[in-house]
Amino acid sequence: MISRFKKSQQRPVLARSMRSLLLAALPLLGLSGCAMMAAKLPLRPVSALVTHIMARATAIDALVSQLHDHLDVVYPLEKEAVSVGGLGPIRLGMTIQEAANAAQVSFVVAPMTQSAVCQYYLPEVFDPEKAARTASIDGVGLMVVNDQVIRIDIWSDSPVKTLSGLGIGATVEDVKTAYDGQVDVTPHPYTEGSYLTLTPDAAGSNLYTLVFETDKEGQVTQFRTGQFPAVTWVEGCS
Numbered sequence: 001m002i003s004r005f006k007k008s009q010q011r012p013v014l015a016r017s018m019r020s021l022l023l024a025a026l027p028l029l030g031l032s033g034c035a036m037m038a039a040k041l042p043l044r045p046v047s048a049l050v051t052h053i054m055a056r057a058t059a060i061d062a063l064v065s066q067l068h069d070h071l072d073v074v075y076p077l078e079k080e081a082v083s084v085g086g087l088g089p090i091r092l093g094m095t096i097q098e099a100a101n102a103a104q105v106s107f108v109v110a111p112m113t114q115s116a117v118c119q120y121y122l123p124e125v126f127d128p129e130k131a132a133r134t135a136s137i138d139g140v141g142l143m144v145v146n147d148q149v150i151r152i153d154i155w156s157d158s159p160v161k162t163l164s165g166l167g168i169g170a171t172v173e174d175v176k177t178a179y180d181g182q183v184d185v186t187p188h189p190y191t192e193g194s195y196l197t198l199t200p201d202a203a204g205s206n207l208y209t210l211v212f213e214t215d216k217e218g219q220v221t222q223f224r225t226g227q228f229p230a231v232t233w234v235e236g237c238s
Contacts, residue, residue, distance in 0.1 A: 074159060075137050077103050077123055081163045082225050084203045084210055087140070087152045092208060092227055094149050096121055099142060110141060118145050118237035120153075143230060143237060151226030153236070162210065162223070172196065172218040189234070192216035197232070 080088025080103075089102035100107050103123065110120035121142045125135040139158025143151035154160045154168070161167035164178040175196045176183050182202035186195045193214035203209040211231055212223040224231060 073135075075125055075135070077105055077137055077140065078159050081161060082152065082154060082210070082223070083163050084198070084205055084208045084225055086149075086225065087154075087160070090142070090149065090152065092149055092152070092225070095147050096142065096144050096149065099149055105137065107142065115237055118143065120144070120237060143226065145230065150230045151224055151233075153222065153224045155222050166212070166220065166223070168220055168222070170212075170220045172214055175212050175220070188213060191221065193218065193221070196220075 077088065080090075086092050086094075090099045091102070094102065096107055099121075104126070105123040106126040107121040107123055110122050121144055123137040123140055123142075125137065139155045140160060141153040141155065142149050143153065156168060158168060162178075166174060166178055172185075172194065179198055179202040182199045184195075184197045184199060186197070188194050191213065193216050196212040196214065198210045200206050200209070206228075208225065208227055209231055210223065210225050212220050215221050
């Protein structure tokens with residue numbers, strides 16, 4: 001089982017924690033400066049202190065707002081839906097360069113255990129004006145064998161969903177309902193949960209399918225689309 005990249009559910013918690021931390025540090029950031037200002041302005045010490053504190057509070061709020069916006073950003077690729085054939089414009093069978101062109105992102109090789117012929121590629125936001133990568137897109141990985149995308153993994157906490165609206169946190173019943181019960185259920189050796197694999201009739205293909213992994217509570221922790229047999233490989237490229 002591959003488990004990587006936690007992001008979306010942690011963003012609000014981290015933003016709130018950072019805000020609390022910054023606001024808690026506000027007296028330390030401002031009072032020493034205010035005391036010095038008061039010494040220089042003996043005729044208006046209270047007014048000067050209030051002005052100084054308000055200015056610092058405004059700056060802190062602006063910083064927190066920018067931080068919150070950054071943590072909550074959702075990139076275009078994360079708004080695409082997973083189907084039996086791929087993720088949005090990225091289609092199974094493409095080369096990694098074709099996938100990059102289609103999704104308008106760049107890809108880097110993942111720092112994961114892999115064989116000489118099988119590698120995972122992780123998407124990153126690319127700024128063409130700066131000709132530079134500007135941000136990573138966590139929770140999405142493309143398995144590439146012989147320069148062809150043969151599997152796309154969606155890992156824990158990614159906001160990406162399937163065409164049926166299923167994503168991380170969906171239940172076994174949600175998956176079965178979405179595909180009219182045409183799902184093969186097998187035990188998961190690591191999570192005490194299950195593998196939910198679409199049957200050929202549900203997938204509409206004997207070559208590609210969707211696989212959902214659940215924990216012992218019956219909630220989806222990760223899922224993938226891909227080509228047989230790679231889509232069934234428990235350890236990915238390992």
